[in-house]
Amino acid sequence: MPAVVMREVTKRFGDNVAVDSLSLDVAEGEVLGLLGPNGAGKTTTIRMLVDSIRPTSGRIEIFGRDAHRDAAGVHADLSWLPGDLAMFDRMTGAEHVEMVAAICGADTSPAAPLFERFGLDPTRPVGTLSRGNRQKVGLVLAFFRRPRVIVLDEPSSGLDPLMQREFHALVHETVADGSTVMVSSHQLDEVQHLVDRVAILRAGRLVVVENVDALRSRAVRHVELQFADPPDAAVFSDLSGVTVDHVDERAIELTVEGLMGELGAAAAAHGAIDIVSRPADLDEVFLTYYGEGER
Numbered sequence: 462m463p464a465v466v467m468r469e470v471t472k473r474f475g476d477n478v479a480v481d482s483l484s485l486d487v488a489e490g491e492v493l494g495l496l497g498p499n500g501a502g503k504t505t506t507i508r509m510l511v512d513s514i515r516p517t518s519g520r521i522e523i524f525g526r527d528a529h530r531d532a533a534g535v536h537a538d539l540s541w542l543p544g545d546l547a548m549f550d551r552m553t554g555a556e557h558v559e560m561v562a563a564i565c566g567a568d569t570s571p572a573a574p575l576f577e578r579f580g581l582d583p584t585r586p587v588g589t590l591s592r593g594n595r596q597k598v599g600l601v602l603a604f605f606r607r608p609r610v611i612v613l614d615e616p617s618s619g620l621d622p623l624m625q626r627e628f629h630a631l632v633h634e635t636v637a638d639g640s641t642v643m644v645s646s647h648q649l650d651e652v653q654h655l656v657d658r659v660a661i662l663r664a665g666r667l668v669v670v671e672n673v674d675a676l677r678s679r680a681v682r683h684v685e686l687q688f689a690d691p692p693d694a695a696v697f698s699d700l701s702g703v704t705v706d707h708v709d710e711r712a713i714e715l716t717v718e719g720l721m722g723e724l725g726a727a728a729a730a731h732g733a734i735d736i737v738s739r740p741a742d743l744d745e746v747f748l749t750y751y752g753e754g755e756r
């Protein structure tokens with residue numbers, strides 16, 4: 462049985478169709494990334510899953526239980542981290558854990574190593590914490606009771622790279638223990654080492670569900686090669702998947718589709734002294750693969 466089943470789920474806010482006939486299965490033990498630019502419908506999808514809002518139409522089941530009619534049953538085994546996490550400023554991290562544990566009938570003891578892992582002091586009122594540290598408390602709350610399903614809305618926001626790695630490790634351990642994780646993001650780079658599959662939303666519609674490796678092998682990047690001497694751009698425009706966008710005295714700007722290996726080798730062979738690379742944003746990925754017609 463899939464962990465999550467969504468069938469033709471639609472959510473309208475007045476005339477605005479935030480989620481449009483979305484059908485999606487998430488397998489047990491999977492890490493699924495819900496990707497899409499801002500306004501695509503990720504948060505709306507997640508809020509319907511966790512029954513914080515109700516679909517206009519369609520069906521959502523979590524391990525065979527209706528997300529709304531059997532919400533109590535579902536939530537005994539599901540935790541979620543909202544994008545706009547609200548906490549009680551005067552309460553400490555440990556007190557938040559106690560509160561959640563009391564509501565869910567869970568054991569608080571697994572929380573202590575998580576606080577330690579994220580370098581958090583559980584005795585500090587959360588109102589005195591930085592945004593990043595509040596987000597980490599949110600992660601502790603989502604993970605400490607090891608629920609069967611964990612849903613995270615843009616969890617990496619505000620985490621520094623070291624803590625992102627810690628967070629990824631925690632997800633992988635939790636999944637190895639049998640949990641299923643759904644995580645939203647507006648950046649492929651942020652989740653590419655975290656998820657097994659990605660479901661890409663655009664304007665409320667599911668555009669594609671794909672294995673993350675397949676998507677990465679087609680990803681688009683912008684690359685700037687820097688040189689000490691005027692470079693020969695022709696060498697690079699001949700490479701497959703490479704488009705030369707701009708050539709200047711000491712630099713070449715390129716767009717690369719797919720893996721960087723060939724370009725890296727050519728850059729080294731032709732005297733590049735530095736390579737600066739940044740991922741194309743999701744909108745550009747869409748335009749490259751799905752064309753203007755999707756707009």
Ligand SMILES: Nc1ncnc2c1ncn2[C@@H]1O[C@H](COP(=O)(O)OP(=O)(O)O)[C@@H](O)[C@H]1O
Pocket residue numbers: 474477478479497498499500501502503504505506
């Ligand atoms: N409570 C709401 N009332 C009206 N419109 C909403 C509400 N929540 C979301 N929307 C609209 O639904 C669309 C999807 O929003 P959202 O799910 O927050 O996208 P994402 O999380 O992908 O950025 C947007 O057009 C947004 O303005």
Ligand SMILES: [Mg+2]
Pocket residue numbers: 503504505544
């Ligand atoms: Mg959102």
